[in-house]
Amino acid sequence: MELQLSNLCPFNLDFTLSCGQAFRWDKRGEWWYGVVREKVFKIRQSGNKLEFENADISFAKDYFGLRDDLPEIFSHITKDKHIKATVKKFKGLRILRQDPWECLISYICATYKNIPAIRQMLFNLSKKFGDKTVFDGLDFYTFPTPAKLAEVNMKELAECGLGYRARYISETAKMVHENGFRLEDLRKTSYEKARKEMLDFLGVGLKAADCVLLFSSGKLEAFPVDVWIKRIIIKHYTSHFPTEFIMKISSKSSLTNSEYERLNLFGRRYFGNYAGYAQEYLYHFERTQC
DNA sequence: CAAGTGCCTTTATC
DNA sequence: AGATAAAGGCACT
Numbered sequence A: 001m002e003l004q005l006s007n008l009c010p011f012n013l014d015f016t017l018s019c020g021q022a023f024r025w026d027k028r029g030e031w032w033y034g035v036v037r038e039k040v041f042k043i044r045q046s047g048n049k050l051e052f053e054n055a056d057i058s059f060a061k062d063y064f065g066l067r068d069d070l071p072e073i074f075s076h077i078t079k080d081k082h083i084k085a086t087v088k089k090f091k092g093l094r095i096l097r098q099d100p101w102e103c104l105i106s107y108i109c110a111t112y113k114n115i116p117a118i119r120q121m122l123f124n125l126s127k128k129f130g131d132k133t134v135f136d137g138l139d140f141y142t143f144p145t146p147a148k149l150a151e152v153n154m155k156e157l158a159e160c161g162l163g164y165r166a167r168y169i170s171e172t173a174k175m176v177h178e179n180g181f182r183l184e185d186l187r188k189t190s191y192e193k194a195r196k197e198m199l200d201f202l203g204v205g206l207k208a209a210d211c212v213l214l215f216s217s218g219k220l221e222a223f224p225v226d227v228w229i230k231r232i233i234i235k236h237y238t239s240h241f242p243t244e245f246i247m248k249i250s251s252k253s254s255l256t257n258s259e260y261e262r263l264n265l266f267g268r269r270y271f272g273n274y275a276g277y278a279q280e281y282l283y284h285f286e287r288t289q290c
Numbered sequence B: 001c002a003a004g005t006g007c008c009t010t011t012a013t014c
Numbered sequence C: 001a002g003a004t005a006a007a008g009g010c011a012c013t
Helices: A011-018 A057-063 A070-077 A081-090 A100-109 A115-129 A146-149 A152-160 A165-178 A183-188 A190-200 A206-217 A228-237 A243-251 A257-288
Strands: A002-004 A025-028 A031-036 A039-046 A048-051 A134-137 A138-141
Touching: A002 A057, A002 A146, A011 A025, A011 A031, A011 A039, A025 A165, A031 A138, A039 A134, A057 A243, A070 A081, A070 A257, A081 A257, A100 A115, A100 A165, A100 A206, A115 A138, A115 A146, A115 A152, A146 A165, A152 A165, A183 A206, A190 A206, A228 A257, A243 A257
Parallel strands: none
Antiparallel strands: A002 A048, A025 A031, A031 A039, A039 A048, A134 A138
């Protein structure tokens, strides 16, 4: 399949897949490989042209957020010099619409872990409980279904190096499987309502909920606050908060829920309805500055 | 080289 | 409500 993008539709595949929103994509040569919807999705970009296998045009547009009006989004979020610099540097980075189930488990794994470790945990889970597919002579594994993860025992889960997260994943899988929770429907639910529902999953707090809603369900107003966003706020946006508050969050590594909500609300009010895009540009910029 | 710190935090408990 | 400890393990200093 081939998809020709217009100049009004900036897209950068490398930025989009390597910025840390998705964990199961790999680049080999010019091609990116990822397992999406039980199939190996293979894609490469040259200029405005996208070439891919194992997906149709409509799905590719949805998955890579190609229906987001980036120029319009930029006009909303570029409120100051710093965010402008990030947009200039990473123009074309888009928010994905990942599979919500895989995304949910990914961000349960992500708590208190770094990206290589998250990738390792998800690989272990897929290799152990997913289905193997061979493509271009390479081995790939589908992401295990809720039913599968609900039935396996804790010992086997723990062998994936999940630590205390094994229980959270098991409980979440059971909740999704047994209650028939339709994660795909979160797309049609309001951000506020969807966020409340997500918090019922064990192992999902405010930050993980915001990530899942942003990276899988198109809630572009979500503004996940992690240590990097906290640092960015302390570095560039102190003037929006009282000094005591900045001192307080600077002095300790973790955030209380109320501190989280305060930073989150700032992001959503300041950057507007596309705060999630601002978040991801700020995040990727900060992480690559070193 | 050992020990401490940090990691896209959340839960449990007080 | 808000503070505090614990959680696995690895990379880095």
